[in-house]
Amino acid sequence: MPTYPLTAINVGSFALGEADKVITLFSKERGIVKAVAKGARKPGAKISGKSELLCVNKLLLAKGKSLDIITQAESLETFSALRVDLERLTFGLYFAELTRAFSTALEEDCAFFYELLFAFLARLTQPDSIPGLLAMEFELALLQLLGLRPQLEVCILCRQPLTEYSISVFVKDMGGICCQSCADRHGRRGPNYGQIREYGPRPERSLTLDQEGEDYPLSGTYITPLVWKLLVLACARADRVLAEGGFPEAERAKKPSEIQKSALKAARKILERYLEDKAGKRMKSLDLLESL
Ligand SMILES: [Zn+2]
Missing domain, CATH: 1.20.1440.120 (Recombination protein O, C-terminal domain)
Known part of the structure; x- marks a missing residue:
C-alpha cells in the first residue's frame, strides 16, 4: 500500500464502527484530509491521545479505498x-x-x-x-x-x-x-x-x-x-x-x-x-x- 507523510492539526472527528475514529486533519502539505485512526476509541490505545481534537502530529498515511488510514503518529504538540x-x-x-x-x-x-x-x-x-x-x-x-x-x-x-x-x-x-x-x-x-x-x-x-x-x-x-x-x-x-x-x-x-x-x-x-x-x-x- 502506498504511504505518504503529513504534518497536521486535528480539526474534527467522528466515531466509526466499534473502535475507530475518522479524523479531519488540517495538514501543512495538503490542507484538509480525512483519515481513519484505527482503534482510537479503544481505552489505552496508543493512537487514542493523538487523535484528540487540536493535537498536532507527524503522521504516515496509507492510501485506502475511500478514506486513507493513519499507520504511524508521532505527537508534536498537544496544547495541554x-x-x-x-x-x-x-x-x-x-x-x-x-x-x-x-x-x-x-x-x-x-x-x-x-x-x-x-x-x-x-x-x-x-x-x-x-x-x-x-x-x-x-x-x-x-x-x-x-x-x-x-x-x-x-x-x-x-x-x-x-x-x-x-x-x-x-x-x-x-x-x-x-x-x-x-x-x-x-x-x-x-x-x-x-x-x-x-x-x-x-x-x-x-x-x-x-x-x-x-x-x-x-x-x-x-x-x-x-x-x-x-x-x-x-x-x-x-x-x-x-x-x-x-x-x-x-x-x-x-x-x-x-x-x-x-x-x-x-x-x-x-x-x-x-x-x-x-x-x-x-x-x-x-x-x-x-x-x-
Ligand atoms: Zn457614507
Whole structure:
C-alpha cells in the first residue's frame, strides 16, 4: 500500500464502527484530509491521545479505498494547557470549526494557514492572552486570507473615510460600515432608536438602502466608537501576525475594563455573524461559548 507523510492539526472527528475514529486533519502539505485512526476509541490505545481534537502530529498515511488510514503518529504538540480551561478549549474548537468551514478556500495556502492556526492555538494557551480578543484576530486574519475582510475604514456607500463621529451601522450583507449621513439619507429609523445604551450590544434595526436605484431592506447593527476601535485594532494586530507569521515574543495583552468587555462582546457578535453568513452555517462551538 502506498504511504505518504503529513504534518497536521486535528480539526474534527467522528466515531466509526466499534473502535475507530475518522479524523479531519488540517495538514501543512495538503490542507484538509480525512483519515481513519484505527482503534482510537479503544481505552489505552496508543493512537487514542493523538487523535484528540487540536493535537498536532507527524503522521504516515496509507492510501485506502475511500478514506486513507493513519499507520504511524508521532505527537508534536498537544496544547495541554487548553485542556484544563474549558473557555480556552472551546475557543480552540471554534478555530477548528472555522478551519473546517473554509477548508476548500484555504487549500491553496495550506502551509501558511497551518502555521497560522498553530500560532493562534499556541497563543491561546498563554495565560496573558485574552481569548475573545484573540478570536477576533483569528477571524480577521482568516477573512483577510479568504479575501472577505469587511470594510472598516471607509463608508460602504459614499466611500468617505470613517471616523468615530461618522460611524453608524455595520451592514453584514454589504460587508462593512455605513456612515451616519448615509444611514440618515438611506435608512429608516427603527422603533428602538434613541432608547439604546451608550455601550454594549445594540438592537439591530432595519435599514432601507437605495442601491443602484433599487430599494431593498438590509439589516444593520449599530456600532459604537469603542466597538469600531476594537475591530480596527484587531485588524491591525491580525495583519501583523499575518506579516510576521506569528506573535511577537514580548506581547502582553492588557486586561479589558468592564466597558471594554461589553464592547468586545458586541464586536465579536458582529464578526461571528458575518463569518457565519459567509460560511452559510451556524458555528456550533459559539453556542457552547455562549453557555459558559
Ligand atoms: Zn457614507
